[in-house]
Amino acid sequence: MGAYRHFPIFMITLPLLGAVLLPILGYYRRRYVPYAASLPLLASGVLGILLMNRMPVEGYLSYQMGSWPPPIGIEISIDFLALFVMLVICGISLLALVFSWRYISKEVTGGRIIAYYSLFLLLSGSMLGFVATGDIFNLFVFMEILAISSYALVAITGNRNAVRAAFKYLLMGAPSSIMVLLAIGFLYSVTGSLNMADLATLISQSGFTQVLIVSYILLVIGFGVKAALFPLHLWLPDAHSIAPSPISAMLSGLVVEVGAFAILRITFSVFTVGAQNIIGGTVDAVSVAAAAAVLFGGIMAIYQKDLKMMIAYSTISHIGYIFLGITAFTKEGLTGAVYHMLDHGLAKACLFLCAGAFIYVKGYRRIDQLKGAWQQMPFTCAAFALAAWSVIGLPPSAGFISKWYLIVGNIEAGRELYVVILLVGAVLAAVYCFRVIYYMFFQPPEEGAWESGGPEAPVSMLVPVWVLSLGTLLFGVFSYLFIQSLLDAAAFLL
Amino acid sequence: MSFSNLFHNYHYIGAMILFCIGLYTVIMRRNIIKKIIGLNIMETSVFFFLISIGFLEGGLAPIHVEGVEASQMVNPLPQALILTGIVVAVSVTALALSMVILLYRQYGTLDVDNLMREEAEEEEETPQEKEGMGE
Numbered sequence: 001m002g003a004y005r006h007f008p009i010f011m012i013t014l015p016l017l018g019a020v021l022l023p024i025l026g027y028y029r030r031r032y033v034p035y036a037a038s039l040p041l042l043a044s045g046v047l048g049i050l051l052m053n054r055m056p057v058e059g060y061l062s063y064q065m066g067s068w069p070p071p072i073g074i075e076i077s078i079d080f081l082a083l084f085v086m087l088v089i090c091g092i093s094l095l096a097l098v099f100s101w102r103y104i105s106k107e108v109t110g111g112r113i114i115a116y117y118s119l120f121l122l123l124s125g126s127m128l129g130f131v132a133t134g135d136i137f138n139l140f141v142f143m144e145i146l147a148i149s150s151y152a153l154v155a156i157t158g159n160r161n162a163v164r165a166a167f168k169y170l171l172m173g174a175p176s177s178i179m180v181l182l183a184i185g186f187l188y189s190v191t192g193s194l195n196m197a198d199l200a201t202l203i204s205q206s207g208f209t210q211v212l213i214v215s216y217i218l219l220v221i222g223f224g225v226k227a228a229l230f231p232l233h234l235w236l237p238d239a240h241s242i243a244p245s246p247i248s249a250m251l252s253g254l255v256v257e258v259g260a261f262a263i264l265r266i267t268f269s270v271f272t273v274g275a276q277n278i279i280g281g282t283v284d285a286v287s288v289a290a291a292a293a294v295l296f297g298g299i300m301a302i303y304q305k306d307l308k309m310m311i312a313y314s315t316i317s318h319i320g321y322i323f324l325g326i327t328a329f330t331k332e333g334l335t336g337a338v339y340h341m342l343d344h345g346l347a348k349a350c351l352f353l354c355a356g357a358f359i360y361v362k363g364y365r366r367i368d369q370l371k372g373a374w375q376q377m378p379f380t381c382a383a384f385a386l387a388a389w390s391v392i393g394l395p396p397s398a399g400f401i402s403k404w405y406l407i408v409g410n411i412e413a414g415r416e417l418y419v420v421i422l423l424v425g426a427v428l429a430a431v432y433c434f435r436v437i438y439y440m441f442f443q444p445p446e447e448g449a450w451e452s453g454g455p456e457a458p459v460s461m462l463v464p465v466w467v468l469s470l471g472t473l474l475f476g477v478f479s480y481l482f483i484q485s486l487l488d489a490a491a492f493l494l
Numbered sequence: 495m496s497f498s499n500l501f502h503n504y505h506y507i508g509a510m511i512l513f514c515i516g517l518y519t520v521i522m523r524r525n526i527i528k529k530i531i532g533l534n535i536m537e538t539s540v541f542f543f544l545i546s547i548g549f550l551e552g553g554l555a556p557i558h559v560e561g562v563e564a565s566q567m568v569n570p571l572p573q574a575l576i577l578t579g580i581v582v583a584v585s586v587t588a589l590a591l592s593m594v595i596l597l598y599r600q601y602g603t604l605d606v607d608n609l610m611r612e613e614a615e616e617e618e619e620t621p622q623e624k625e626g627m628g629e
Contacts, residue, residue, distance in 0.1 A: 137575055144582045148589055155593060160600040164609060167593045171529060174586050175520055178536045181579060182513070185544045188572070 004054050007047045008063050008076050008132055011086060014040040014047075015125030019118045026114035034101045037117040038094060041124055045090035048083065055083055060197075062134065070134070071198045077134030080489035081338050084482070085131050085261055088342050091471075092253050092349050093124040095464035096246040099353050102458050103360050107157050107244045116156055123149040123250060127258050136187065136270065137194045139262065140180055143226065147173045150255055154243045165238035172225050172235045180222035186215035199270050203278070212271075212278045219266050220282055227259030229286070229323060230293030233316045237300075240312035245356025248308060252315045253349035257341040260322045264337065268493040273329060287327040291421045293320030298428025302435075307358070307367050310432055311351045314391060317425055318344045324418050325406045333409025334490035335483065336402050343390055343398030343472055350387035350468035354380050357457040357465065362450075367436055372445025375452040379462050381440045383469040388433035390472035393426045398475035401483070505546040512539030524606045526597070530590050537583040541576045548572035 018040035026033045055061060061083075063076040078086070097120060108116055126145035133139050151173065155166035188194060190211050191202040203212060221232070228236040236256070240248050263286075271279050297317025304310035318340070325337030357380045358364050358373065374381045390399035403426065410418045445451075456462070475482075512535060519532025548569030554562060556570040598604060601612060 137578075141578060141582070144586070148585055151589060151593075155596070158596065160597070161613075163593055163596045163600065164613065167526070167590070167597060170586070170590055170593065171520065171526075174533050174590070175517065175536060177582075177586075178533075178540055182540045182543065184575075185540060185547065185572075188544070189547045194571075 004051055005061075005063065007051045008061065008078055009065070011044040011047050011051075011090075012076070012125060012129040012132060014043050015121045015128065019121035019125060022118045022121065023114055026111075026118075030114065033114050033117050034097075034104075037121055038097050040121060041090055041094045041097060044124075044128065045087065045094060048087045048090055052083060052087065055080055060134070070195050071193055074138055075134040075195055075197075076132050077197065078132045079492070080485055081334075081493075082131050082261075082265075084338060084486065085258070085341060086128050088345050089124060089127050089131065089254055089258070092345050092468070093120075093127075093250065095467055096120075096249045096253075096349060096353070099249070099356065099461050099464040100244075100246040101460050103246060103356055103461060104244060106360060112156060112158070116153070119149045119153050119156070120247075120250075123153065123255075127254055130258050131261055131265075134196045135194055136184055136196055136199065139265075140177070140184055143180065143223075143262070144177055146255065146258070147177060147226070150247075150251060153247045154239045154251075156247070157244065161242050165235075165242040169235040169239045172232070176222045176225035176232075179218045183215040183218035183222065186211050186218070196265070196270050200272050203271060204274055209278060212275070213282070216266075216271060216279050217282050220263060220286060223259050223262045223266070224286075224289075225259075226255070227263065227323075228256045228316055228319055229260075230289050230296055230316060230320065233293070233297075233319075236316060237309055237312045240315065240352075241306060241308035245308070245352050245359060248312075248356070249349035249352040252312065252352055253345040256315060256319055257322065257345055260319060260326070260337070261341065263323075264326050264334070267326065268334075273494055283327050283329075286323055287415070287418065290320040290323035290327065291418055293317060294324070294421050294425040295320075295428070298425050298432070301432040302428065304432075305366050305368070307355045307365060307370065307436070308352065310367065310436070311348065311355065314351075314429065314432065315344075315348055317429065318348070318391070321403070321406055321422065321425065324422060325409055328406075328409040328413040328415060328418075329494065330409040330412040331487055331490040331494055332405045332412055334493065335486045336405030336407075336409050338486055338490070339398070339405060339479070339483070340402035343402050343475060346468050346471045346475070347387040347390040347397075347399060350383060350465055350472070351391070353461070353465045353468065354384040354387070357461050360461065361455055361457055364449075367439060369446075369449060370436065370439045371443040372450050373440045375445060376450040376454040377456050380457050380465060383462075383465045384440065385437050386469040387472055388437060390476070392429045392433050396473070396476045398472050398479065401476050401479040405483075506543065509539045509543035509546065512536075512542065515539075526594055526604050526606060526609075527591075529606075530587060530594070533590070534583065534587060537579070541579055541583075544572045544576055544579075 022033060022037060025036055060077040060079050065074040104116055126142045130142040130146055151166050151170045154169055155163045190206055190208040191199055193199050193202055225232045240252050294317050297313050301310045301313035304313060322337045322340050325333040390397035393399040393403040407419050407422055516532045516536030516539060520529050523529055550568050553568035554566050556567040601609060
């Protein structure tokens with residue numbers, strides 16, 4: 001047993017520690033804060049990649065805090081799916097942070113810049129902990145850190161729209177967190193345990209079916225608000241479109257997805273597939289809500305005038321895809337859902353960062369202002385088109401691979417209606433994405449709006465954007481490297 | 495489930511009534527400070543529920559000494575959880591109240607309906623205003 005056993009806890013604590021130490025650094029040397037903020041995320045990512053080689057595909061890697069054995073002590077238990085999602089979190093957070101270096105000084109000034117980077121690390125660290133933890137109360141605590149830091153980050157600019165959007169987010173998020181705590185109370189009262197693995201055996205033996213049903217419903221509602229599952233999405237369009245663009249990328253690419261991952265974790269690791277009499281009805285309701293989300297998000301996205309608003313509605317639609325994969329209860333469906341978390345994270349982060357680049361260079365937010373943007377910002381527009389390719393799910397992008405597995409998983413489960421909805425969702429995505437691409441590349445610019453040879457986005461913004469958009473392509477072409485491991489890991493959960 | 499069981503667990507009913515009062519306040523009240531008060535009522539109800547799970551009538555403090563069985567002690571785990579829960583609740587309340595201050599400074603109202611109306615008007619009026627970086 002080498003030192004790698006301790007890697008999971010370091011992956012979580014390094015960003016959290018960085019969040020605490022950053023204001024001290026900021027007090028003495030404010031200039032170094034943006035660069036110092038990227039170090040803990042880089043370190044976490046490197047540890048995650050090293051751990052990936054040692055990771056068993058089936059089963060859990062367990063870390064006991066303070067060497068207290070699981071039912072008593074707090075356990076961190078990650079399986080292959082969790083480690084995969086943790087690596088996605090590290091990578092996208094790091095890229096969004098690099099993008100912030102130049103961008104954020106336009107929206108935030110003075111001491112708030114230090115607060116911004118500190119909260120950013122708090123958000124990333126809490127997401128890593130949220131995915132990795134094996135203790136259900138610890139899950140609640142990490143969820144609250146995540147929620148509070150994201151409310152604050154939406155409001156960081158301090159102007160009226162941002163504060164209003166953040167307050168709306170808080171008014172939906174805080175009651176949902178309380179519901180999760182109540183559900184944890186119910187679970188504890190009938191099982192007497194807070195450890196996920198322990199709960200899984202106790203729930204299968206427990207006779208209190210009704211209490212367990214209520215607690216499962218409360219957990220799904222609670223995490224459903226975090227994941228913006230239709231009809232609990234009301235906070236999302238405002239918060240995602242008004243937040244600073246790197247934060248939109250984080251919220252849309254990662255925060256909603258770890259909410260979905262929490263429901264996956266609760267369903268498969270705590271309640272387990274065997275407890276159909278407990279979770280069956282709720283899972284059916286979630287499938288219907290997810291199907292409605294795919295259609296609603298897609299249709300609303302077509303009608304938006306604001307670019308970031310359009311991407312935000314597209315996120316609602318894609319969260320529907322992920323839930324359709326989770327609720328299929330097949331290994332292909334689960335693989336598709338987890339792979340969709342990866343490629344949706346990459347593609348949505350890229351789209352939001354491109355939107356941020358347009359705002360940075362020209363201050364343009366509306367879609368019709370992008371006519372002919374290609375002439376001035378060819379690199380940003382090309383990256384946008386590549387990411388949009390993955391959002392639609394055209395081959396050879398990663399979006400195609402995940403949608404393929406989602407559809408196969410739903411066919412295996414005998415849910416042909418949902419297959420149709422997945423395909424209709426792709427058509428809607430094509431409509432709203434190609435409209436923007438058409439404006440960018442094939443329309444002449446309005447008088448004075450764009451000039452060829454004008455300033456392109458700075459390099460520190462183009463690099464993250466291009467890494468993300470090439471990522472959607474490469475993870476599609478080289479998907480065979482991961483898919484088999486994910487399928488095995490998913491089969492282990494079922 | 496018989497009626498006597500229901501009466502025996504009367505503290506659960508109290509907690510659930512409080513929870514519903516809090517949820518009603520959050521959803522139905524128009525004043526945003528009252529919404530935050532409702533949030534706190536919800537939190538309190540959940541804390542009360544969790545504490546009541548671990549309570550044992552005539553129970554001893556959970557300190558291990560000779561001659562005291564574990565079954566005679568009050569369960570300390572819910573209390574530890576609630577301590578964490580209270581810290582979280584205080585942070586959320588503080589953040590929410592600081593946002594209320596900002597909202598009141600910039601809109602001059604605490605009424606949700608007025609805030610929503612301003613939002614709708616802004617969208618209709620001036621898309622140009624949104625172009626600026628200061629959005």
